[in-house]
Amino acid sequence: MRWDVFTWAAVALLLFAAETMAPGAFMLWLGFAAVVVFLGTLLVPGIPLLAQVTAFVVLSFISIQVYRTWFRNREPQSDRPALNRRTAALVGRAVPLERAIVQGRGRVQIADAYWDVTGPELPAGTQVRIVGAEGMTLVVESLA
Structure with a gap:
């Protein structure tokens, strides 16, 4: 050879x-x-x-x-494109504030996880909608 x-x-x-x-x-x-x-x-x-x-x-x-x-x-597109981008998967959800938003920062509880949020000054318990994310901090706005 x-x-x-x-x-x-x-x-x-x-x-x-x-x-x-x-x-x-x-x-x-x-x-x-x-x-x-x-x-x-x-x-x-x-x-x-x-x-x-x-x-x-x-x-x-x-x-x-x-x-x-x-x-x-x-390549086939995923039916869950936000699967590994947890904050993107939460956009659009409505949740109550667990801790009031004071000086632009607060907290919500989603399932068993707590998330820091930013948004307008709102009291605890207010229903908010998640409209975006900045890193691991969710951006919210009031539903009322």
């Missing part, structure tokens, strides 16, 4: 193995480019090394662009 054919087969297998160890779809497409160069060197003997490497680089670029254009944006 010729060394260039063997080398491209090994490169393709190593790239596929790297993809399985650290999935992210990047090495997969480089592996596809290496497979094409492997097939080219297998079927057409005598291709210069510089041409093989150039073909690999060009095919890698093309295959990654194919992935970015057609496959990356076709």
Whole structure:
């Protein structure tokens, strides 16, 4: 077996193995480019090394662009996009103030968690709507 054919087969297998160890779809497409160069060197003997490497680089670029254009944006959208963004998931809820808002700061209880809030001066027990978030602090406004 010729060394260039063997080398491209090994490169393709190593790239596929790297993809399985650290999935992210990047090495997969480089592996596809290496497979094409492997097939080219297998079927057409005598291709210069510089041409093989150039073909690999060009095919890698093309295959990654194919992935970015057609496959990356076709991933299914989540039915719960705010799942890991807890404050965003709370926007729109109406809750009573647990502690009055004094000097712009207060507190609400949602389920078993207490959240700091900012908003207009309001007494404890007032129904407020969560309208936004700044970090881990909720922004509220009065429902009345």
